Each structure stands twice: as structure tokens, then as C-alpha cells.
Amino acid sequence: MSYLVYARKYRPRTFSQVVGQQHISRTLLNSIRSGRLAHALIFNGPRGVGKTSMARILAKSLNCLQPDDGEPCGQCDNCRSIDHGSFLDVMEIDAASNRGIDAIKSLIEEVHYAPSTGMVKVYIIDEFHMLTKEAFNAFLKTLEEPPEHTIFVLATTDLHKVNQTILSRCQRHDFRRIAPSEMTQALGDILRQEQVEFEPDALKLIAQNSEGCMRDAESILDRVVSYSGDHIISADVMELLGIAGNDLLISIFTALQQQDLSRILEALQQAGQRGTDMQPLTAQLMQMCRAIYLARIGVEQRDLDSMTRSALQELGSSFDVTQIDIMYSILRECFVEMKHSPFPQYDLEFALFKCTQLAPSVEVDRLLAAMEATPNQHQELPEDPGLPPQPSPATQKKTPEPASHQELTDISRLQQQLVKELAQEQPHVAALLHNSQLRRGDSDESYVLMVPPHQREFFTEEKQQTLQKNLSALVQKPSRLVLRSDATSTSLAAQESQLQEQRSEQLRQQLLQDEMYQDIVRRFQGSLHSFRLLKPGDVGDQA
Ligand SMILES: [Zn+2]
Structure with missing residues (x-):
């Protein structure tokens, strides 16, 4: 017998064999058992996740001569001929190649004949969204009065291109990308049947590089088995896929953190x-960037081995979230650009050099949390239970407030408000805005945003629109926002941190003057060792 690729050899033949789509298998089985299956079904989802396989299983289930509680037997004549693609009452049409109205017309003409050998005629129309408008309309009429004993399965990878009226006539099923854990399990099952030994990590690598598409994963597995023989190891998979190991990725990020250009090269x-190919490597660096981000914000990543996890912990604590965010943008842009580049490696080199230039910034989320906790902090000093009671009027006189440095300007406060409003929906825009300085323009409705030159390119047209729209809403009149590259202006983040320092110093002075404090110091013969402002959350943590 000729060689069958795994994707065909291990194609699921019953509902229970379909990987990663249990929610759909279950719904369909229940509908079949209760006799309440809709006449037209939409199978929506990415390519290679089992839509056509599910449709064929459904066709078998409806035509099987001895079904077992809805599951096709797989042995009877009908099941077998559907599996072989020779069953007359199951029609598969690829709309991507039969786009015209003629194809649909001939389909519609046939629709009204009763099934020839089976019980139910099943039309499986793949890439349904590719049909022309006329074909859609012709088809719609059939859907409005569906002939008996006929089921339509409309598979699509692009649901929003499907006509709304057709959508409303169909029962919709959304297929998911296959989760890595389910995929490694399924690949392992195949290898066990093939009696091929394997390192579990090798299968994880295949799963990571298949983007939830089972067909791709099986095709990679085919190639790896041809390459490695009866024992599959991770190194072979990496070599075959042209991808880098975690150790290399981590060494690149460590070099970034140390600004070590020669090590990057x-x-x-x-x-x-x-x-290793540069484009997949860039994609891997993006994945690693995300993993560092997750480590930074304390999300546990069980898929990774313990060594990688601890390396990520370390990297996570050495970058701040804005840096990671911007690194990701740089890598992403590089990934897109390098498709058209004659020198992908140079592209990646320059992108990584750019990443080394990112200075740590003040963390937006911490500042926002602080702002939310003390909404009036520009006007009032934060009340803090960790500090001694407010000094008496007598002591206050000794420390006049340096009023001129106490508050942000109106325009900075407006910017602060804007950052706060964008933080939830558009964290990236908020972070960029936070690292810039907003100024008033020549007229009432114009504003200028002073942007550090190395971040200028991240303000895409779309992001600028978002900013302008939100700014207009905030000031309640149409406003114009102009961007200017400028290395010398003080960003809002920097202003806030200066203010914080001033406040801290002022409170420290107040404390030193406080009679009760002086009394305590005298009694215990101590001195002020360190002083810092606590947020309400900090106090809770320590309690
Ligand atoms: Zn059967």
C-alpha cells in the first residue's frame, strides 16, 4: 500500500476522535440523538482544525447503517464509502475553486432529488465565503426552503465575509485553535501507534510552531519522522524547523539587558x-518577550521547564513593563518588514540594537495605582497611617511649603487624565503618552506632544488618531494634536517622579521637625535610617 501522510492516516473518524473540538462534537451528537439537527450549519474557524473532518463524520453519522448512539460505526458500506470519498449523497464542493454561479446552480438543481443510496444528502461547501455575490443569492433561496433529507455544512475561515442573511439561517459552530497540550497528546498518540520513540519536549516544540493547526502539526511530524527515524529528539525538530532553542533566546535577552552589542552579534x-532562519527567530523572540512580560507581572507559565522559568524571572525583574512593551513593538515591526528585506539578519541586528537603547521608565501601572489610591494628591499630601500624626501648627510654621514645586501644571494634569483614561483600553498608547510631554499649541484647540526621538516611530497614524480623539473628548471640543520629536522635554512620567521625590523630601523634613518623632529618637537614642512614602497597598502588605 502506498504511503499515507499522518494527516490522512490519522484523520479522525468518529466524533470522539476529533481533537480539541469537544464542544462541537458534543453539540452535534446531542442534536443528532434528539433529531434536532439544523438544515444548515456553519463551521467557522482557522484552517486545519478539523472542520472538514467533522463535516464528514456528521455525514457518516447521518447515513450510517448501524450507528452507535449517534457515532458512526465506520464499518458499514455507507461509512466506508464516505471515508473513501465515493458516496454519492455526500458532496464536497470547494468554493475557492468553484466560485461561479454555475457551480451553485448545478448544486441547487441536484438538491431537490432524493438521496440515492443514503438517508440524508450532505453538501459540504468548503471556503464558503469565497462564493460570488450572485452565487450567495442563488444559494440563499435554497436555504429559505431547505429540501427534506438535505443538510448543508458551510465551512469558512473568514466568517465576516459571509452574508448576514445566510448567517441568520444557519446554526453556527466556532472551531478553536488546538491547545498545545491537546496537540502534544494527539501527536504522542500517533507516534505510539507508529512505534516511534520521542522526547516530550520535541512534541511541545512542534505544537508551539503549528499555531493551533493540527494539519500543520501532523505534517511537521511526518517530516521529523522521515528525518530522525524511530527516535525523535528536540534538537532534530529545531534543526528541521530552523528555530532556536530557549537557551539562545535567553542569551539574546540577557545581552539586551546588559547592552552587550557584541554578544548579540x-x-x-x-x-x-x-x-536558524531569521524570521522564525524574530517570532520566537516575540514569544519570549511575552513570556518575560508574563514573568514580570507574576503569571505562572507551567508549559516551560524550570530552568527557563527561573531565567525568565530574572529577565522579568531587570526590564520594566514599558521597556518590554516597546521591545515587542520593535520586534514585531522587524518581523513584518523583514519579509521584503534582502538581509533579514541585518534587520534583526538593528532591531535588537534599538532595543538596547531603551531606557528604563517609570512604571505606568504603579503610578496609576498610586493616583487612583490618592485621587487628590496634587492638592493634598497623602494621609498615611504609617507616619506620625500631622505636625502641630507650631511645627508647620518651621517648614514653609515650597509651593512653586507642589503641583503639576494644568496641561500636565490634563495629560495625566488622558493617560488614565487610555490605560484600560489602550495600554500601549497610554504608556507612550506617559513617556511624552503634552504642551499647548498656538491656538485654543491645538496641542503639541513632545516625543522622545527613539519612540517617535511607535506613534503610528492610528495611535495618533486615538490620542486626538480621546483628547477632544476630554476637553469637550474638537482638538488637533501635533507630534514633535524632542529629546530635551521632560516627560509626564519624569515630572511625576520628580514631584514624588519632592513630596517625599518635604514629608521627611516635616517628620524631622515633629515633636513626637524627636521625642522617640531621644528616648531610644536612634536616628532616621531611611524614609519612603507608602501607598495604602504597601501598608496592607506589611500588616
Ligand atoms: Zn456505519
């Missing part, structure tokens, strides 16, 4: 020698 060269 070395790592890329090493990757090139191992046959």
Missing part, C-alpha cells in the same frame, strides 16, 4: 550557523 551568528 555573536548569538545571531551562532543561530545562522545552526541553520
Whole structure:
């Protein structure tokens, strides 16, 4: 018998064999058992996740001569001929290649004949959204008065291109990308049947590089088995896929953190020698960036081995969230651009050099949390239970407030408000805005945003529109926002941190003057060791 690729050899043949789509298998089985299956079904989802397989299983289930509680037997004549694609009452049409109205017309003409050998005629129309408008309309008439004993399965990877009226006539099923854990499980099952040994990590790598598409995963597995023989190891998978190991990725981020350009070059060269392609490598760096971010905000990543996890912890604590965010943007842009580049490696080198230039910034989320906790902090000093009672009027006189440095300007407060409003929906825009300085323009409705030159390129047209729209809403009149690259202006983040320092110093002075404090110091013969402002959350943590 000729060689069958795994995707065909291990194609699921019953509802229970379909990987990762249990929610749909269950719904369909229940509908079949209760005799309440709709006449037209939409199977929506990415490619290679089992839509056509599910449709064929459904066709078998409806035509099987000895079904077992809704599951097709797989043995009877009908099941077998559907599996072989020779059953007359199951029609598969690829709309991507039969787009015209003629194809649909001939389908509609046939629709009204009773099934020839089976019980139910099943039309499986793949890439349904590709039909022309006329074909859609012709088809709609059939859907309005569906012939008996006929089921339509309309599979699509692009639901929003499907006509709304047709959508409303169909029962919709959304297929998911297959989760990595389910995928490794399924790949392992195949290898056990093939009697091929494997390292579990090798299958994880395949799953990570298939983007939830089972068909892709199986095709990679085919190639790996041809390459490695009866024992699959991770190194073979990496070599075959042209991808880098976690150790290399971590060494690149460590070099970024240490601003070690020569080590970055070395790592890329090493990757090139191992046959790693630059574009997948960039994608892997993006994934790693996300993993660092998750580590930074304390999300546990169980999929990773303990060594990688602890390396990520370390990297996470050495970058702040804004830096990680911007690094991700730089890498993403590089990934898109390098498709058209004659020198992908140079692109990646320059992108990584750019990443080394990112200075740590003040963390937006911490500042926002602080602002929310003390909404009037520009006007009033925060009340703090960790500090001694307010000084008496007598002591206050000794420390006049440096009033001129107490508050943000009106325009900065407006910017602060804007950052706060954007933080939830558009955290990236909020972070960029926070690292810039808003100024008034020449007229009432114009504003200028002073942006650090290295961040200028992240303000895409779309982001500028978002800013302008939100600004207009905030000041309640149509406003115009102009961007200007400027390395010298003080960003809102920097202003806030200066203010925080001033406040802290002022409170420290007040404390030193406080009679009760002086009394305590005298009694215990102590001195002020350190002083910092606490947020309400901090106090709770320590309690
Ligand atoms: Zn059967």
C-alpha cells in the first residue's frame, strides 16, 4: 500500500476522535440523538482544525447503517464509502475553486432529488465565503426552503465575509485553535501507534510552531519522522524547523539587558550557523518577550521547564513593563518588514540594537495605582497611617511649603487624565503618552506632544488618531494634536517622579521637625535610617 501522510492516516473518524473540538462534537451528537439537527450549519474557524473532518463524520453519522448512539460505526458500506470519498449523497464542493454561479446552480438543481443510496444528502461547501455575490443569492433561496433529507455544512475561515442573511439561517459552530497540550497528546498518540520513540519536549516544540493547526502539526511530524527515524529528539525538530532553542533566546535577552552589542552579534551568528532562519527567530523572540512580560507581572507559565522559568524571572525583574512593551513593538515591526528585506539578519541586528537603547521608565501601572489610591494628591499630601500624626501648627510654621514645586501644571494634569483614561483600553498608547510631554499649541484647540526621538516611530497614524480623539473628548471640543520629536522635554512620567521625590523630601523634613518623632529618637537614642512614602497597598502588605 502506498504511503499515507499522518494527516490522512490519522484523520479522525468518529466524533470522539476529533481533537480539541469537544464542544462541537458534543453539540452535534446531542442534536443528532434528539433529531434536532439544523438544515444548515456553519463551521467557522482557522484552517486545519478539523472542520472538514467533522463535516464528514456528521455525514457518516447521518447515513450510517448501524450507528452507535449517534457515532458512526465506520464499518458499514455507507461509512466506508464516505471515508473513501465515493458516496454519492455526500458532496464536497470547494468554493475557492468553484466560485461561479454555475457551480451553485448545478448544486441547487441536484438538491431537490432524493438521496440515492443514503438517508440524508450532505453538501459540504468548503471556503464558503469565497462564493460570488450572485452565487450567495442563488444559494440563499435554497436555504429559505431547505429540501427534506438535505443538510448543508458551510465551512469558512473568514466568517465576516459571509452574508448576514445566510448567517441568520444557519446554526453556527466556532472551531478553536488546538491547545498545545491537546496537540502534544494527539501527536504522542500517533507516534505510539507508529512505534516511534520521542522526547516530550520535541512534541511541545512542534505544537508551539503549528499555531493551533493540527494539519500543520501532523505534517511537521511526518517530516521529523522521515528525518530522525524511530527516535525523535528536540534538537532534530529545531534543526528541521530552523528555530532556536530557549537557551539562545535567553542569551539574546540577557545581552539586551546588559547592552552587550557584541554578544548579540555573536548569538545571531551562532543561530545562522545552526541553520536558524531569521524570521522564525524574530517570532520566537516575540514569544519570549511575552513570556518575560508574563514573568514580570507574576503569571505562572507551567508549559516551560524550570530552568527557563527561573531565567525568565530574572529577565522579568531587570526590564520594566514599558521597556518590554516597546521591545515587542520593535520586534514585531522587524518581523513584518523583514519579509521584503534582502538581509533579514541585518534587520534583526538593528532591531535588537534599538532595543538596547531603551531606557528604563517609570512604571505606568504603579503610578496609576498610586493616583487612583490618592485621587487628590496634587492638592493634598497623602494621609498615611504609617507616619506620625500631622505636625502641630507650631511645627508647620518651621517648614514653609515650597509651593512653586507642589503641583503639576494644568496641561500636565490634563495629560495625566488622558493617560488614565487610555490605560484600560489602550495600554500601549497610554504608556507612550506617559513617556511624552503634552504642551499647548498656538491656538485654543491645538496641542503639541513632545516625543522622545527613539519612540517617535511607535506613534503610528492610528495611535495618533486615538490620542486626538480621546483628547477632544476630554476637553469637550474638537482638538488637533501635533507630534514633535524632542529629546530635551521632560516627560509626564519624569515630572511625576520628580514631584514624588519632592513630596517625599518635604514629608521627611516635616517628620524631622515633629515633636513626637524627636521625642522617640531621644528616648531610644536612634536616628532616621531611611524614609519612603507608602501607598495604602504597601501598608496592607506589611500588616
Ligand atoms: Zn456505519
